[in-house]
Amino acid sequence: MAYSSEYPPFYVTADLVILSVRADELHALLVRRGGEPYAGRLALPGGFVEIDENLEDAAYRELGEEAGVGRDDVILEQLAAYGDPGRDPRFRVVTVAWLALGANLPEPTAGSDAAEARWVPVAEALGPAAKAALAFDHDRILADGVERARAKLEDTGYAAALCGETFTVADLHAVYEAVWGVELDRANFHRKVTGVPGFLTPTGEVREGARGRPARVYRGDPRATLSPPILRADR
Amino acid sequence: MAYSSEYPPFYVTADLVILSVRADELHALLVRRGGEPYAGRLALPGGFVEIDENLEDAAYRELGEEAGVGRDDVILEQLAAYGDPGRDPRFRVVTVAWLALGANLPEPTAGSDAAEARWVPVAEALGPAAKAALAFDHDRILADGVERARAKLEDTGYAAALCGETFTVADLHAVYEAVWGVELDRANFHRKVTGVPGFLTPTGEVREGARGRPARVYRGDPRATLSPPILRADR
DNA sequence: GCAAAAGTGTTCGAGTTACACCCATGC
DNA sequence: GCATGGGTGTAACTCGAACACTTTTGC
Known part of the structure; x- marks a missing residue:
């Protein structure tokens, strides 16, 4: 297998922009990172894609594990892939980001896998402090997700x-x-x-x-x- | 590094939907595959992303290597990531697909890296025979690219x-x-x-x-x- | 009755469509 | 002149913006 030595391996993750309207304000579900890197910072829920797993299935699995959200509770669509070298200081990670929209989603403490999770108003999460507050390049992914959601309301029933x-x-x-x-x-x-x-x-x-x-x-x-x-x- | 053993490696490629209008008809640039798998079948130009390389830079590099097209000759935008297990029978590959639109792009024989490359009318490449004619899941990627291009003409200067x-x-x-x-x-x-x-x-x-x-x-x-x-x- | 929220009517003007028409060139 | 393609005029129509108005409930 010539490629094995010639081309280096990547890690692939699925990250989720989960949006819901709470108290007449758009919120995103963010998790507090427990370990390094970016320990203590807020991040998008997500995790590694398994070797025999669909990208979409990985997104649904993370949705359940990290947010306690079932397949039928949201609509899910792929956002984009993000893979700058150095976006994860440990090794080369390409993340496939997904947009999930739902209503009456659970408070994250119940059934959540992450150290801490909370609903954050997007106005706050996208504010000038976002770049410093969010882990990795998640500020950009979140911004792209919110913009996609806004655009989709124009011409779909999202x-x-x-x-x-x-x-x-x-x-x-x-x-x-x-x-x-x-x-x-x-x-x-x-x-x-x-x-x-x-x-x-x-x-x-x-x-x-x-x-x-x-x-x-x-x-x-x-x-x-x-x-x-x-x-x-x-x- | 706990993940190294726990999570298996992926290969990441950049594939290109290169579209151009030739003789008043929309064409896509496709390459004839030289080796296995899918030897002899038409495929989207593309290749492996290098370990220290931007996803976008990889797309531009493949654009030059496989199609002889320079950075300033096209506009490029990311389409989506495709990564079903089994889409490449050799190993797990996630491809990040890109849409490139240009004019007066070169005939592929000059400076081309691929065994053979040619401009194919999209009407033909997307026809009922496309599923069997194109390698991997490139029929779907091409269809998504063409649809994206069509949509983009509506509200941009593409x-x-x-x-x-x-x-x-x-x-x-x-x-x-x-x-x-x-x-x-x-x-x-x-x-x-x-x-x-x-x-x-x-x-x-x-x-x-x-x-x-x-x-x-x-x-x-x-x-x-x-x-x-x-x-x-x-x- | 009165406040509050749901739902309808009406007018105005911008933008689109369909198609007739005029303009500037080569031969 | 006449064919050819570039460009403009125009009337009917559609749709969205603005806002006045009516309907149906709780108190």
């Missing part, structure tokens, strides 16, 4: 994954505002999302109990394509 | 990279039609692309010599963002 199983238009509206950080006209938003074919299916129920007129309850399809897209105000 | 250094609106129009495989109204296209701020800068020259009224010559910026985007007819 926002449904950030709501519960069922939700109202107001819930969906809050998700869009939280992820994009902009205000969207309530009335136009309502018409828009209810008008996109295949995105929202009414359950027939209404959500009562709160003040005001009861809202119709929908089920969403994260895999749906929104055409025409919902546009962010800026850009 | 099409400029598929024209020469300078070009006319008609040249650009031909590129869009070739890549998308649809007909676009000539008049509306003209207004659209000349109206997007920052995309086209007139050189002041006109292209004469052909029949008909001389066309104004422009320079394009592939990195420009097209807002609002140019929409494909379908979808």
Whole structure:
């Protein structure tokens, strides 16, 4: 096997940008690193890919082990590969990063593998202190993940994954505002999302109990394509 | 180093989806494999990433070695990582695939490293016979690359990279039609692309010599963002 | 009744489409 | 002149932005 001597081995990891909306604010799940390197720093959940394991399966496995999140609780999509020499001081590691979006994800203490894990508002995690606060190149990966999520809300039903199983238009509206950080006209938003074919299916129920007129309850399809897209105000 | 024994090594490669418009048709550069596995089959140009080398630098290096294409001749962007166990029967290989778009790229025989290389129309390379004709999972990678390119023409100036250094609106129009495989109204296209701020800068020259009224010559910026985007007819 | 939240109507204007038309060149 | 391709005009239409308005509940 000529390559074995000629070409050096790499380690491959799967790292996860796990995003969820909590208290009307977009949060990322980060873990506190126990060991070196970057001991004590926050990092993306992740770990080594096994030799006979799919890249996607590795991401799902880490999702369960590090975050206690099941396959059906999120939608998962590949973000990119990051592999600068020296990004891990120990040896050459190429990480394949994944974006996971979910709703009502568990508080990380339960079933978590990592030393400590917590939900951090992305506004904080991406702030000017992020570069110093996050391990490896995870600040860049997180930024890429958040940007991907924002872009995906424009032309897919991904926002449904950030709501519960069922939700109202107001819930969906809050998700869009939280992820994009902009205000969207309530009335136009309502018409828009209810008008996109295949995105929202009414359950027939209404959500009562709160003040005001009861809202119709929908089920969403994260895999749906929104055409025409919902546009962010800026850009 | 605990990981060394615990986690097995991977090989990492950089594979390239190199696209160019030739004779009003989108083509991909493919190489004929000399050795096993998949000897004699067509494959994407690519090769092993070196231990101290950037992933992006590896892509540029392979671009030069396998296709004779320089850094400034294309725009390059990462596509995705592909790493199913068994995608290479020899050992575990994760490939990071890249999309490269260029114009007037060289005929592959000159300076090429591969046994044989040729430009293949993507319509042919993605056809029903592609799965059997291409090595590894390169049919899927190529399909993803072409789809990425098509999507990028909508909201970026990438099409400029598929024209020469300078070009006319008609040249650009031909590129869009070739890549998308649809007909676009000539008049509306003209207004659209000349109206997007920052995309086209007139050189002041006109292209004469052909029949008909001389066309104004422009320079394009592939990195420009097209807002609002140019929409494909379908979808 | 009143506040609050859900949902609808209406107007305006920007952008797209379809297609007619004019412009500048080679022969 | 006439064919050829470059470029502009224009009217109908679609869609999103803004915001006024109606509906349905809890208290």
